[in-house]
Amino acid sequence: MQKKLSANILAASLWAASCVAVQAGSANHVMFILDASNSMWGRIDGKPKMEIAKDVLSAQLGSLSANTRAGLIVYGHRFDRDLNDCSDMELVGGYGRYTPSDVRQMLEQISPKGQTPIAAALEQSTHWATMDGSQTVDNASIVLITDGVESCDGDPCAAAAELAAVGIGTRVHVVGFNLEEEDRAKLACIAEMGRGKYFDAANADALGSALKQVGFEVAQTDVPPDSPQPDVPVTTSIFVDDFDGTELQPHWSVQNSDTDAYIVENGELLTISGQVGGFNSAETANIFVLNEALPDGDWDAKLTFSAELKTGRDGFQFGLFKDHDNGLYATLWTKKAGNPACSNIGLTASKWANGEETLFEIPLMGRLGCFVEGKKDIFAFYDSLAETPSTITMHKRGRSYFFTGDFGRRNEDGEPIIFETEPLTSLRTPGNLAITLGKRAKAKGEIAAMIDKVEIFSVSQ
Structure with missing residues (x-):
């Protein structure tokens, strides 16, 4: 039985090339959740959306500052859509396990196949993001990149709200990639309930711009000065x-x-x-x-x-x-x-x-x-x-x-x-x-x- 949400989540992260500076010597972290469902085979200007997402995300990982640790969760990449497997999600690279360069290599192996279990991926992100299961941090950034809405009967808005309630400074940002108008509101709800922001991206340039804007938001996620400090085990x-x-x-x-x-x-x-x-x-x-x-x-x-x-x-x-x-x-x-x-x-x-x-x-x-x-x-x-x-x-x-x-x-x-x-x-x-x-x-x-x-x-x- 998998543990649901916990207080074990990552500290906030920023991109050195596109974000403001943070206190010297501090370690910064962010967990990306990437949609690899079957719909990511769809094309924009003749190129599969998955290839566009890989290129843009790889570029962002390559520009991470030296004191940043990135994580990557992928869903929908192991089982064909017809199998209706809603447990198809994987921690491809996590904080404390891989460098950004490692994660970029692993990203190349991903191929779209299956369902879109957004709620379950959000629920798992808290545990997968931790290094030792006992560390609680104040700032947390989860960044969901998807071209579709929940397909596994989950409630991603409720999952995002529960994430936001876990710790001080927790944010869930969403980048909607090449979405239909009717689906944008459903994904915007995730960002709203997760105390983050929603960004719309229609093509490769817009996706890169959206991730940079997410970087600015991440950099602004500060813990209030009088916030209570978590108990240390x-x-x-x-x-x-x-x-x-x-x-x-x-x-x-x-x-x-x-x-x-x-x-x-x-x-x-x-x-x-x-x-x-x-x-x-x-x-x-x-x-x-x-x-x-x-x-x-x-x-x-x-x-x-x-x-x-x-x-x-x-x-x-x-x-x-x-x-x-x-x-x-x-x-x-x-x-x-x-x-x-x-x-x-x-x-x-x-x-x-x-x-x-x-x-x-x-x-x-x-x-x-x-x-x-x-x-x-x-x-x-x-x-x-x-x-x-x-x-x-x-x-x-x-x-x-x-x-x-x-x-x-x-x-x-x-x-x-x-x-x-x-x-x-x-x-x-x-x-x-x-x-x-x-x-x-x-x-x-x-x-x-x-x-x-x-x-x-x-x-x-």
């Missing part, structure tokens, strides 16, 4: 195991125990596996279960590790494990093909309940299909996981659980790129913290993980 470390010594501490138990496949030495738990499987398979490698009670209320559990993911079908898992049919955990996985462009690496959040799986996947490099930012970059990323410590953190907020990961990637300013999964909902905590690894399909070789630390934090406001 307080995290308190309540458990740490850094694997000193030569044996696992008594708070660990091992299922499927194979003592030849793990060892504790040099401050690490080193474990290997050549088997296919994971938490949800009875035929799997060692499962290390932490028999420590998790705190009441909200908490974070952080795993620090490095890994040799060399088989090309690797799966390294961390999260909550009850039994093979029940749990909630993250999987760091690889798919290594002979063609680097069809290789990828990703992070999946899965919930298993009585053998039924609900999952969300995000790419750590490129997308989930045949796409990569550089032909050799993804293989280098595989190798870097063995050389640079990484972290996966499980976050519990209320009844929602999600994961963030720092895998050593950095943006143009040298700041860490933090990847975040969609939240999953569980009414009860489904098991104990646990770690395992295994191949996702038959492949040659073994997987190795070097676990440096497991730490649990209580989180309070």
Whole structure:
């Protein structure tokens, strides 16, 4: 079950080439929502509207200032319109994950196909826009670019109003691209209820002009000087195991125990596996279960590790494990093909309940299909996981659980790129913290993980 609206949204953004200056040293952010529904194949002066939108948006991304972070949500690009799939939306690039240059590359892979779920995209923009799921900011800019109205029975005006009520300074701006007169009022309502502005664009030049005007509006989004400041979550470390010594501490138990496949030495738990499987398979490698009670209320559990993911079908898992049919955990996985462009690496959040799986996947490099930012970059990323410590953190907020990961990637300013999964909902905590690894399909070789630390934090406001 996906979390609806939350207070986790991005700070305001501006374009350096077309907007006024902001306070030096501050980081600025904006989330674009791009319509890639079937109607974007329509032509203006002989050119598909989608190609025009790509060109104009790419140019705007290329002019972003050094202290700006952009995000991009796309809807209607994966499933044909006849399938009536109203869940067809994707975070193509998000704040803390990709640079504007990365987002521009990903934009090239988009092809119009399906429906127009505007309301659902607005609802998801708050969560997808955040970096770690716990950061609340005062200013937020969501920019919707669309050539049509809602086609999925949602209420985008109500969604925009709820967005505007989330935080001080939140704005939803709308750029209507080549719209019929009767549809303009419907989209203008979104901007009105979202405390933003509506801009009409009939062609490529008008679209570029509209985005520049949006930039001016974004730059003027200021937090009132006497506004109350949001509470900052307080995290308190309540458990740490850094694997000193030569044996696992008594708070660990091992299922499927194979003592030849793990060892504790040099401050690490080193474990290997050549088997296919994971938490949800009875035929799997060692499962290390932490028999420590998790705190009441909200908490974070952080795993620090490095890994040799060399088989090309690797799966390294961390999260909550009850039994093979029940749990909630993250999987760091690889798919290594002979063609680097069809290789990828990703992070999946899965919930298993009585053998039924609900999952969300995000790419750590490129997308989930045949796409990569550089032909050799993804293989280098595989190798870097063995050389640079990484972290996966499980976050519990209320009844929602999600994961963030720092895998050593950095943006143009040298700041860490933090990847975040969609939240999953569980009414009860489904098991104990646990770690395992295994191949996702038959492949040659073994997987190795070097676990440096497991730490649990209580989180309070």
